[in-house]
Amino acid sequence: MPSDAVLSWSLRARGARARVLARLLLAAGSVEEALARPPEEAAALAAASPAEVAPLLDPTPAPGLETARRRLEAAGARVVPICDAEYPALLRESPDPPPLLFARGRALGGAPAVAIVGSRRATRAGLEAARRIADGLARAGAVVVSGFAHGVDAAAHEAALAAGGETWGVLGCGVDVPYPAAHERLRARILEGGALLSELPPGTPPEAWQFPVRNRIIAGCARVVVVVEAAPKSGSLITARCAAEAGRDVAAVPGSILSEQSEGTNALLKDGAILVRDAADVLRELPDEDLVRLRPGSGPAAKEAPGPPDDPDAARVFLALDADEPRDADALAAATGLSAARLSAALVLLELEGLAEALPGAVFARRPARA
Amino acid sequence: MPSDAVLSWSLRARGARARVLARLLLAAGSVEEALARPPEEAAALAAASPAEVAPLLDPTPAPGLETARRRLEAAGARVVPICDAEYPALLRESPDPPPLLFARGRALGGAPAVAIVGSRRATRAGLEAARRIADGLARAGAVVVSGFAHGVDAAAHEAALAAGGETWGVLGCGVDVPYPAAHERLRARILEGGALLSELPPGTPPEAWQFPVRNRIIAGCARVVVVVEAAPKSGSLITARCAAEAGRDVAAVPGSILSEQSEGTNALLKDGAILVRDAADVLRELPDEDLVRLRPGSGPAAKEAPGPPDDPDAARVFLALDADEPRDADALAAATGLSAARLSAALVLLELEGLAEALPGAVFARRPARA
Numbered sequence: 001m002p003s004d005a006v007l008s009w010s011l012r013a014r015g016a017r018a019r020v021l022a023r024l025l026l027a028a029g030s031v032e033e034a035l036a037r038p039p040e041e042a043a044a045l046a047a048a049s050p051a052e053v054a055p056l057l058d059p060t061p062a063p064g065l066e067t068a069r070r071r072l073e074a075a076g077a078r079v080v081p082i083c084d085a086e087y088p089a090l091l092r093e094s095p096d097p098p099p100l101l102f103a104r105g106r107a108l109g110g111a112p113a114v115a116i117v118g119s120r121r122a123t124r125a126g127l128e129a130a131r132r133i134a135d136g137l138a139r140a141g142a143v144v145v146s147g148f149a150h151g152v153d154a155a156a157h158e159a160a161l162a163a164g165g166e167t168w169g170v171l172g173c174g175v176d177v178p179y180p181a182a183h184e185r186l187r188a189r190i191l192e193g194g195a196l197l198s199e200l201p202p203g204t205p206p207e208a209w210q211f212p213v214r215n216r217i218i219a220g221c222a223r224v225v226v227v228v229e230a231a232p233k234s235g236s237l238i239t240a241r242c243a244a245e246a247g248r249d250v251a252a253v254p255g256s257i258l259s260e261q262s263e264g265t266n267a268l269l270k271d272g273a274i275l276v277r278d279a280a281d282v283l284r285e286l287p288d289e290d291l292v293r294l295r296p297g298s299g300p301a302a303k304e305a306p307g308p309p310d311d312p313d314a315a316r317v318f319l320a321l322d323a324d325e326p327r328d329a330d331a332l333a334a335a336t337g338l339s340a341a342r343l344s345a346a347l348v349l350l351e352l353e354g355l356a357e358a359l360p361g362a363v364f365a366r367r368p369a370r371a
Numbered sequence: 372m373p374s375d376a377v378l379s380w381s382l383r384a385r386g387a388r389a390r391v392l393a394r395l396l397l398a399a400g401s402v403e404e405a406l407a408r409p410p411e412e413a414a415a416l417a418a419a420s421p422a423e424v425a426p427l428l429d430p431t432p433a434p435g436l437e438t439a440r441r442r443l444e445a446a447g448a449r450v451v452p453i454c455d456a457e458y459p460a461l462l463r464e465s466p467d468p469p470p471l472l473f474a475r476g477r478a479l480g481g482a483p484a485v486a487i488v489g490s491r492r493a494t495r496a497g498l499e500a501a502r503r504i505a506d507g508l509a510r511a512g513a514v515v516v517s518g519f520a521h522g523v524d525a526a527a528h529e530a531a532l533a534a535g536g537e538t539w540g541v542l543g544c545g546v547d548v549p550y551p552a553a554h555e556r557l558r559a560r561i562l563e564g565g566a567l568l569s570e571l572p573p574g575t576p577p578e579a580w581q582f583p584v585r586n587r588i589i590a591g592c593a594r595v596v597v598v599v600e601a602a603p604k605s606g607s608l609i610t611a612r613c614a615a616e617a618g619r620d621v622a623a624v625p626g627s628i629l630s631e632q633s634e635g636t637n638a639l640l641k642d643g644a645i646l647v648r649d650a651a652d653v654l655r656e657l658p659d660e661d662l663v664r665l666r667p668g669s670g671p672a673a674k675e676a677p678g679p680p681d682d683p684d685a686a687r688v689f690l691a692l693d694a695d696e697p698r699d700a701d702a703l704a705a706a707t708g709l710s711a712a713r714l715s716a717a718l719v720l721l722e723l724e725g726l727a728e729a730l731p732g733a734v735f736a737r738r739p740a741r742a
């Protein structure tokens with residue numbers, strides 16, 4: 001259980017004061033060190049004035065302390081200060097990290113984290129896309145971070161759990177508040193195989209304005225934020241903007257131009273977001289320092305260099321082609337003994353593989369090897 | 372009617388010889404000038420050896436000349452040499468322009484051309500995307516170039532015509548060859564409101580291997596090539612590569628990561644193709660020199676709701692269709708009294724006109740009026 005001082009911080013330190021607290025804890029290195037400093041020294045550590053630091057050093061319990069403690073105990077929750085080794089390292093480096101995180105469930109692992117967010121009213125295609133990508137990331141050993149909302153978020157959490165992976169649900173209410181009500185089963189499963197996180201004190205109700213705020217925590221935890229589906233002006237676009245501002249990669253899943261739920265994601269792609277079709281596309285964006293922390297052999301496969309064609313018909317046609325003297329289909333058919341249909345298929349294959357080129361008048365030549 | 376010399380060229384000049392002919396015609400400036408040059412001078416103009424130029428100056432008629440002439444006359448087709456003012460300027464500048472184009476229909480206008488290509492087995496979303504983009508481009512005054520194939524190509528041609536725009540169908544067979552057979556009505560409409568083009572001599576049958584070849588002409592005509600849907604290893608990807616090699620912009624329409632028909636297009640986007648969601652996204656890519664040649668103030672106008680078709684068979688089938696409850700062909704035949712052949716033709720027409728849609732399991736529904 002957290003000390004009275006930590007719980008009092010969680011109730012008192014919001015806004016500018018939260019930033020002071022974060023700086024103090026990071027500079028002091030531990031809660032105990034921060035509390036042991038004389039006021040002037042604490043102020044210097046936090047790069048703040050003594051007046052700004054004073055409320056954090058106030059030994060009187062904050063109002064609501066006992067209620068908060070009871071709620072935390074009942075929920076089996078704990079507090080993870082920003083100076084703690086368990087606190088997500090990337091979140092610590094983000095522009096506005098919460099000084100304290102309330103956490104329920106398993107200890108937060110140090111594997112690379114990827115956020116998967118999207119519409120609460122996702123299409124079936126969007127839900128399936130979220131599942132596939134979350135499944136692949138979880139199997140690779142990445143943490144799947146999302147917002148515990150209906151739709152894409154729930155699909156991502158569920159798929160990560162089903163794959164035996166770690167997943168974090170970042171809430172826009174207290175970690176003890178049963179919201180969304182319909183997510184009781186998912187909540188129980190996450191508490192077993194992952195964690196629920198919030199910067200808000202226990203008992204904080206799910207006010208709508210808190211959800212965009214917590215999006216910055218989702219973005220802060222993740223190296224890449226993948227938006228699966230998003231209508232125009234959706235909350236997921238806020239998460240994407242937070243990610244961009246935090247210097248994280250923003251990725252989006254392409255979708256039909258006829259689907260409103262893909263308007264936001266297609267707009268992100270138009271604006272330069274990374275296009276991702278599967279988990280491998282996401283993993284390819286991770287820096288080497290993250291890749292080495294994934295499950296061995298689960299990084300993105302290197303692209304194979306194009307070799308001679310495997311297809312036997314294509315190989316025969318390739319041998320019958322010349323780089324300098326183009327030949328027409330009749331000559332190629334005679335040289336290879338292939339029927340028009342098989343010759344045709346082979347030529348298309350060779351063109352696609354960049355091994356043959358079509359010239360004026362429907363004649364074909366071997367394409368010079370690319371540099 | 373073209374002269375014997377031009378028709379003989381069209382039968383004799385393939386491959387490397389076609390390149391010599393293109394250089395000769397461009398340097399001489401006209402067919403007459405090219406023919407009037409002494410052999411050494413012609414060779415110098417074409418940057419070729421006298422032996423390479425000799426077959427082009429051979430005054431004996433090429434074998435098949437009379438047949439070709441009869442076919443051209445019967446089809447009302449003409450030959451457009453590369454030195455002619457009507458020859459598309461961008462195609463002339465492309466890496467491997469055909470020295471001669473056979474053309475049917477209206478004279479080729481000089482408006483900026485955009486290619487819209489894609490899968491023959493497009494999804495409903497893909498066909499609708501093709502229609503929307505072609506409609507907007509046609510309304511803006513651009514020429515819509517495509518390959519006169521089933522699926523995306525037909526949808527693009529049809530929508531351009533319906534919007535009163537110009538459209539060119541580039542064929543993989545002779546311009547007089549009735550292929551695809553089911554496209555008779557679209558062919559007639561294009562000949563009225565646009566043009567059919569081919570570099571292949573009249574009577575050339577639609578061998579499949581010629582289609583990748585003509586893709587380079589589609590790409591050559593267009594400033595931007597928009598790929599709407601493409602499965603992996605599809606011919607549209609060849610067109611895209613031709614476009615990139617010709618220095619043209621390659622654009623692709625994003626699609627669901629679950630749809631095989633979007634795998635090729637999403638891969639193009641992943642490789643850096645321009646993402647387009649509508650005609651405005653395409654028009655934005657045109658250089659200023661093209662924009663000034665568009666219709667002034669040419670934003671896409673409000674779309675008309677589709678009405679019943681003019682064709683009497685199609686009108687009967689249209690009335691027998693329902694928007695909510697798809698019906699199979701047997702039920703439609705019973706309801707309309709049409710033979711299988713006439714029913715089939717009517718359904719194709721309705722689909723092309725955007726009035727009916729085929730659903731999985733070969734059932735048909737009336738297409739809801741567009742917003």
